[in-house]
Amino acid sequence: MEIAQKMIVILIAGVLTENFILSKFLGICPFLGVSKKISSSLGMGLAVMLTMVFATIFTFPIYTLVLVPLKIEYMSTITFVLIIALFVQIMEMVMRKYIPPLYESLGIFLPLITTNCAVLGVAILNIGGDFGFGLAIFNAFCAGLGFLIVMLLFSSIRERVEQSDIPHALKGTPITLIAAAIMSLSFVGFTF
Amino acid sequence: MIVSIVFFIIISFASGIILTVAGKVLEVKIDDRVERLNECLPGINCGACGYSGCERYAVAVIAGEAEPNQCKPGGEECVEKISKVLGVEVKAAEPDVAFVHCSGSCSVKYDYRGTVSCRASELYYNGMEECRFGCAGLGDCVYVCPEEAIVIKDNLAVVIPSKCNACGLCVKACPKKIITIQKARQSVHVMCGSKDIGKITKAACKSGCLGCRICEKKCPKEAIIVRDNCAVINGELCDNCTLCVSVCPTKCIAVKKECEAG
Numbered sequence: 001m002e003i004a005q006k007m008i009v010i011l012i013a014g015v016l017t018e019n020f021i022l023s024k025f026l027g028i029c030p031f032l033g034v035s036k037k038i039s040s041s042l043g044m045g046l047a048v049m050l051t052m053v054f055a056t057i058f059t060f061p062i063y064t065l066v067l068v069p070l071k072i073e074y075m076s077t078i079t080f081v082l083i084i085a086l087f088v089q090i091m092e093m094v095m096r097k098y099i100p101p102l103y104e105s106l107g108i109f110l111p112l113i114t115t116n117c118a119v120l121g122v123a124i125l126n127i128g129g130d131f132g133f134g135l136a137i138f139n140a141f142c143a144g145l146g147f148l149i150v151m152l153l154f155s156s157i158r159e160r161v162e163q164s165d166i167p168h169a170l171k172g173t174p175i176t177l178i179a180a181a182i183m184s185l186s187f188v189g190f191t192f
Numbered sequence: 193m194i195v196s197i198v199f200f201i202i203i204s205f206a207s208g209i210i211l212t213v214a215g216k217v218l219e220v221k222i223d224d225r226v227e228r229l230n231e232c233l234p235g236i237n238c239g240a241c242g243y244s245g246c247e248r249y250a251v252a253v254i255a256g257e258a259e260p261n262q263c264k265p266g267g268e269e270c271v272e273k274i275s276k277v278l279g280v281e282v283k284a285a286e287p288d289v290a291f292v293h294c295s296g297s298c299s300v301k302y303d304y305r306g307t308v309s310c311r312a313s314e315l316y317y318n319g320m321e322e323c324r325f326g327c328a329g330l331g332d333c334v335y336v337c338p339e340e341a342i343v344i345k346d347n348l349a350v351v352i353p354s355k356c357n358a359c360g361l362c363v364k365a366c367p368k369k370i371i372t373i374q375k376a377r378q379s380v381h382v383m384c385g386s387k388d389i390g391k392i393t394k395a396a397c398k399s400g401c402l403g404c405r406i407c408e409k410k411c412p413k414e415a416i417i418v419r420d421n422c423a424v425i426n427g428e429l430c431d432n433c434t435l436c437v438s439v440c441p442t443k444c445i446a447v448k449k450e451c452e453a454g
Contacts, residue, residue, distance in 0.1 A: 066199070067199075070199060072199060075196050075199065075200065078200070079203060082203060082204065083203075083207070086210065093214055094218060
């Protein structure tokens with residue numbers, strides 16, 4: 001019962017109140033860079049979600065089983081960066097070998113995920129919170145889900161903005177940033 | 193301190209070994225000709241071949257989807273290199289040049305003193321020229337041309353064929369859509385791009401194409417087709433016999449010699 005309660009809290013926090021993009025301001029680069037089309041933002045969102053979950057699966061045990069007993073917790077950041085980069089590289093190779101169409105469509109995004117702060121952020125926040133292994137994975141999943149939802153919402157806004165009549169001076173990046181700001185305001189509203 | 197150093201050395205080595213093994217196990221064979229072909233191309237990603245970049249074009253050539261002679265900026269030199277890589281004799285594509293379909297002889301509707309840009313003048317009643325397909329001569333094409341192959345002579349844009357590499361940027365820049373890419377060996381050109389009916393064209397310009405179809409009927413090679421009230425010469429079929437030049441009632445088909453710069 002208590003677990004279920006915790007899971008609901010994590011779900012709502014991950015998707016709405018403490019959304020990675022719009023409340024924690026992590027992963028802004030793909031948020032603005034890959035949100036021109038719904039299809040590409042869906043791909044990026046799913047890829048980030050997958051990486052977040054797997055990054056937690058790898059980093060959490062290494063932290064609790066290796067770093068904590070050796071009392072070198074301060075090495076967590078650099079270790080996590082290494083592990084995430086390694087995992088993304090291997091994932092890229094697997095995709096290239098077995099699912100080439102997915103590799104073609106995600107091609108550019110995968111190296112971007114390697115240095116994506118949202119993925120590193122999830123790994124670090126997970127060890128900071130008092131989660132067990134299972135809940136940490138669930139938290140990573142929810143953070144990824146929040147990322148995916150915001151990417152989808154924002155790309156659909158952008159697709160509509162592209163087609164509407166905007167003043168010439170605001171075309172392109174300015175209107176995108178304004179839309180992002182308004183959207184971020186609405187998500188910050190969840191916390192109060 | 194030592195623990196952390198040792199730990200980091202171990203984990204780095206482990207990652208390195210894992211990546212190397214994964215790289216061997218999950219290796220995907222890529223045709224190395226793609227890379228060699230890519231080196232032959234100019235690498236400017238201009239898109240004149242119809243692909244989104246030089247590498248995409250190289251992939252398409254290897255896959256057999258594209259002809260090996262579609263790279264326009266590369267020219268003959270590039271085709272030679274490609275044929276070496278592919279191991280087959282590739283014939284260089286016939287060189288193309290851009291051509292402005294206007295004789296510049298129409299009168300002016302009003303005195304235009306706005307921004308010096310064809311696109312800007314086009315916004316005011318389809319430009320200041322009486323004919324709405326007349327070259328405004330304000331030089332949008334001159335501005336975009338990377339080779340400086342277009343000059344304005346008496347309010348008419350003129351392409352210098354020896355400098356033109358047929359990249360097609362001027363074709364896109366012209367608001368009147370009167371610039372096309374033609375075969376370089378073709379010396380007979382229709383000096384008009386008017387798609388209006390003959391009556392309107394005649395009222396605006398004394399040497400416009402009226403769409404009378406005399407040239408179409410007389411051409412021995414069937415190289416001329418009147419489309420949208422304007423004659424179009426098919427460079428593949430034309431053998432420069434100049435019969436059309438002599439029969440055209442408005443003299444809008446003419447033999448064009450290479451224009452000297454200046």
